[in-house]
Amino acid sequence: SRERFTATFELVRENFHETYRKLFGGGRADIMLEEGQDVLEAGIEVVAKPPGKDMMVMSLLSGGERTLTTIALLFAIFKAKPSPFCVLDEVDAPLDESNIDRFMLILREFLESSQFLIITHNRRTMATADVIYGVTMQEAGVSKRIAVKFEEVGEELAVA
Amino acid sequence: SRERFTATFELVRENFHETYRKLFGGGRADIMLEEGQDVLEAGIEVVAKPPGKDMMVMSLLSGGERTLTTIALLFAIFKAKPSPFCVLDEVDAPLDESNIDRFMLILREFLESSQFLIITHNRRTMATADVIYGVTMQEAGVSKRIAVKFEEVGEELAVA
Amino acid sequence: MFLKRLEVFGFKSFADKTVIDFTGGVTALVGPNGCGKSNVVDSIRWALGEQSARSLRGSEMVDLIFNGTTNRRPLGFAEVVLTFDNSKRPLPVDAAEVSVTRRLYRTGECEYLINGQACRLRDVRDLFMDTGVGVGAYSIIEQGKIDALLQSSPKERRGIFEEAA
Amino acid sequence: MFLKRLEVFGFKSFADKTVIDFTGGVTALVGPNGCGKSNVVDSIRWALGEQSARSLRGSEMVDLIFNGTTNRRPLGFAEVVLTFDNSKRPLPVDAAEVSVTRRLYRTGECEYLINGQACRLRDVRDLFMDTGVGVGAYSIIEQGKIDALLQSSPKERRGIFEEAA
Numbered sequence: 001s002r003e004r005f006t007a008t009f010e011l012v013r014e015n016f017h018e019t020y021r022k023l024f025g026g027g028r029a030d031i032m033l034e035e036g037q038d039v040l041e042a043g044i045e046v047v048a049k050p051p052g053k054d055m056m057v058m059s060l061l062s063g064g065e066r067t068l069t070t071i072a073l074l075f076a077i078f079k080a081k082p083s084p085f086c087v088l089d090e091v092d093a094p095l096d097e098s099n100i101d102r103f104m105l106i107l108r109e110f111l112e113s114s115q116f117l118i119i120t121h122n123r124r125t126m127a128t129a130d131v132i133y134g135v136t137m138q139e140a141g142v143s144k145r146i147a148v149k150f151e152e153v154g155e156e157l158a159v160a
Numbered sequence: 161s162r163e164r165f166t167a168t169f170e171l172v173r174e175n176f177h178e179t180y181r182k183l184f185g186g187g188r189a190d191i192m193l194e195e196g197q198d199v200l201e202a203g204i205e206v207v208a209k210p211p212g213k214d215m216m217v218m219s220l221l222s223g224g225e226r227t228l229t230t231i232a233l234l235f236a237i238f239k240a241k242p243s244p245f246c247v248l249d250e251v252d253a254p255l256d257e258s259n260i261d262r263f264m265l266i267l268r269e270f271l272e273s274s275q276f277l278i279i280t281h282n283r284r285t286m287a288t289a290d291v292i293y294g295v296t297m298q299e300a301g302v303s304k305r306i307a308v309k310f311e312e313v314g315e316e317l318a319v320a
Numbered sequence: 321m322f323l324k325r326l327e328v329f330g331f332k333s334f335a336d337k338t339v340i341d342f343t344g345g346v347t348a349l350v351g352p353n354g355c356g357k358s359n360v361v362d363s364i365r366w367a368l369g370e371q372s373a374r375s376l377r378g379s380e381m382v383d384l385i386f387n388g389t390t391n392r393r394p395l396g397f398a399e400v401v402l403t404f405d406n407s408k409r410p411l412p413v414d415a416a417e418v419s420v421t422r423r424l425y426r427t428g429e430c431e432y433l434i435n436g437q438a439c440r441l442r443d444v445r446d447l448f449m450d451t452g453v454g455v456g457a458y459s460i461i462e463q464g465k466i467d468a469l470l471q472s473s474p475k476e477r478r479g480i481f482e483e484a485a
Numbered sequence: 486m487f488l489k490r491l492e493v494f495g496f497k498s499f500a501d502k503t504v505i506d507f508t509g510g511v512t513a514l515v516g517p518n519g520c521g522k523s524n525v526v527d528s529i530r531w532a533l534g535e536q537s538a539r540s541l542r543g544s545e546m547v548d549l550i551f552n553g554t555t556n557r558r559p560l561g562f563a564e565v566v567l568t569f570d571n572s573k574r575p576l577p578v579d580a581a582e583v584s585v586t587r588r589l590y591r592t593g594e595c596e597y598l599i600n601g602q603a604c605r606l607r608d609v610r611d612l613f614m615d616t617g618v619g620v621g622a623y624s625i626i627e628q629g630k631i632d633a634l635l636q637s638s639p640k641e642r643r644g645i646f647e648e649a650a
């Protein structure tokens with residue numbers, strides 16, 4: 001079980017090097033086990049260096065950078081243990097447009113073996129989806145599904 | 161000091177009834193002190209009922225509803241103790257467009273006595289600002305301020 | 321093993337039976353704040369066997385049943401049906417399609433069905449074991465989970481890692 | 486008492502001196518992730534006397550000084566100047582404008598100036614007392630603070646309330 005954990009950890013770690021680089025368009029990041037602790041108990045530390053910037057303590061990075069780093073780690077785990085079905089609820093909220101574009105590009109690499117359900121308020125993300133469903137509450141407190149064309153998104157849904 | 165706290169609390173509570181109703185376009189909310197505890201120590205509980213919905217435990221409300229409820233409480237405190245200067249960093253991230261419109265409308269009511277600095281990725285919010293400044297990193301890792309016209313917002317900033 | 325259809329009735333804000341048909345690719349779910357998008361996510365997790373009401377944002381299981389509005393009375397039960405494509409037999413059921421039903425009554429009684437056959441919760445959970453889908457699935461990232469991951473300590477982060485991997 | 490100007494030099498990602506002139510209304514600050522918007526907010530809080538490096542996202546005060554990039558060397562100090570309109574004398578200084586300067590050197594030395602006059606940190610903090618502006622100001626809502634407020638217990642929520650009111 002110690003080997004099993006270490007094997008998975010090393011695989012995720014390697015994937016993380018790649019997913020981070022792809023999502024940030026450069027830079028590098030790493031995960032490591034806390035020093036001086038048993039492999040079966042040690043916590044996991046994350047360090048990251050966005051492109052062009054110095055390696056620095058994660059807390060100094062921006063909200064969007066920290067979110068994208070975590071997404072890279074989740075994708076690294078996902079790559080190591082693929083699931084046929086993945087749901088992402090508003091993970092893009094803190095991301096700017098070019099980060100959303102890269103995020104959707106990497107996500108599409110997983111489409112060979114996984115289907116995605118993405119909940120979003122962001123038009124950029126919607127534009128990349130294959131199908132868009134709307135959920136509205138025309139009657140207060142009662143949810144209803146409606147079909148949505150991308151061009152309709154915006155005022156119509158917002159005031160529903 | 162017990163009277164002072166209670167007086168402020170009651171004022172904020174009254175403001176909260178109003179700010180909530182304005183931000184949600186209806187419904188009602190309340191704050192109260194935890195039962196059976198000394199006024200100088202009791203925690204503060206928040207209950208809310210969005211328009212058309214039943215009163216329910218805050219956790220069941222959506223991400224956007226909970227955020228807007230907290231914004232209503234902050235505005236209620238702000239109304240009780242005005243500050244000449246208010247900074248809001250990406251508070252609109254979970255909000256949909258019609259909630260952002262109402263938020264910006266209520267915010268403008270404070271403009272008589274306060275100036276606002278709002279950090280946002282949302283075009284709706286930008287559209288309501290009086291002035292927009294851009295911050296970019298044309299050189300990696302080095303921040304630079306640029307003037308921005310609303311029409312330019314989007315690709316240009318994102319790829320900077 | 322893809323999810324073909326989701327049917328929700330009486331679960332949280334879905335007072336009327338709602339059907340969502342999925343494609344194999346990327347489906348986006350959009351709409352105003354509070355209209356029910358995250359409730360859809362909760363319904364999927366619940367149907368897969370999630371037992372913690374708190375992790376589904378309620379304080380107890382009965383909170384998951386539609387509790388009424390100013391114009392509608394509360395409902396007596398919540399029901400979610402997930403239908404999967406099983407043509408390549410990724411699930412240990414000899415059928416081209418597998419549907420999993422979960423029902424909860426206000427009395428607290430729960431019913432579980434696989435392809436219409438009554439079964440227990442653990443049968444539903446066993447069905448998805450080792451498929452990468454199921455309770456504690458690292459592949460369902462609920463609203464706010466990324467922030468929670470960012471706030472967590474190294475030890476907590478490991479906990480999530482172990483759940484996933 | 487409005488903020489007329491902010492000058493930042495050497496603070497976090499502001500390797501080059503940057504000036505932002507404010508109007509009395511609503512100013513929006515926009516730009517890509519990681520470009521320095523929240524750093525602007527941190528610079529204002531720091532100049533007003535914030536002493537907790539952690540609450541400014543660093544692990545120690547020296548983290549607030551520009552620490553270099555692949556093409557630039559680290560700087561030796563960080564400086565922020567806030568200039569307020571004081572024509573109605575909201576601040577206890579006999580001048581139409583009041584500027585507050587804070588400087589931090591890598592040695593750990595800190596300098597504080599009010600209208601160019603050297604003073605101590607507590608003079609800066611006293612200056613803003615009871616104006617609604619200043620350290621612990623409930624009127625500065627930093628990124629993620631709303632989520633933190635939502636997660637907090639009733640007792641923690643009271644703590645924030647007391648800070649503000």
Ligand SMILES: Nc1ncnc2c1ncn2[C@@H]1O[C@H](COP(=O)(O)OP(=O)(O)OP(=O)(O)O)[C@@H](O)[C@H]1O
Nearest residue numbers: 222223224332353354355356357358359385386387
């Ligand atoms: N048992 C229940 N009965 C009726 N309504 C419920 C029940 N549980 C939750 N709701 C309603 O569901 C709404 C929340 O839905 P949900 O979290 O899915 O919103 P959302 O679409 O994800 O919004 P956001 O964009 O803000 O995240 C709440 O307003 C709440 O009133």
Ligand SMILES: Nc1ncnc2c1ncn2[C@@H]1O[C@H](COP(=O)(O)OP(=O)(O)OP(=O)(O)O)[C@@H](O)[C@H]1O
Nearest residue numbers: 062063064497518519520521522523524550551552
């Ligand atoms: N001492 C420092 N020296 C150099 N760069 C620093 C320093 N401290 C922070 N930074 C940089 O500042 C960046 C973060 O800036 P900031 O938090 O202002 O971004 P932001 O514009 O608010 O982004 P977001 O939209 O994602 O919230 C980080 O990438 C970090 O590398």
Ligand SMILES: [Mg+2]
Nearest residue numbers: 222223358463
């Ligand atoms: Mg939601």
Ligand SMILES: [Mg+2]
Nearest residue numbers: 062063523628
């Ligand atoms: Mg920021």
